[in-house]
Amino acid sequence: MTVRPSDDGYKTFGVWDSAVNGWRATRIANEPKARELASDLDIRYDAHGPRPPDAIRHVHPCQEVQHPTWSTGELDVSIRNNGEWLGRVRDKNGHITWIPGTDLRPL
Incomplete structure (x- = not known):
């Protein structure tokens, strides 16, 4: 989209x-x-x-994560896209970014 x-x-x-x-x-x-x-x-x-339902993982409650190139955000869902898991992360200003799951670190 x-x-x-x-x-x-x-x-x-x-x-x-x-x-x-x-x-x-x-x-x-x-x-x-x-x-x-x-x-x-x-x-x-x-x-x-x-x-497919098995390609979606909701995170309840949201999990605070860190990405190597910026500070922290909240992960609320992951999707499998072309064999790779992507996490939807919202930063402190509310901006949404899809980040490869391998790049996210839980806090």
Whole structure:
């Protein structure tokens, strides 16, 4: 999923799905909300359709992790993508990043 400015004439954002070559959502008020929706959709879908249940691992409660190139964040879910586990990490400012699981260190 990709976050782009919406093409609907409003100064809003949308989530573009390259696999289906179309919008998943438009008219999202701000970019952080659009990025969060895009990451939620990445959890549910891969390039071939719905992601298999065994390719999703939710972390309850969220786990604080550290990445070698930046400080800390909270891991809330991991997905298997092309044979590699990726963790969704939210930093202290709320920005979401997908990071390879091998690069994450629990605190």
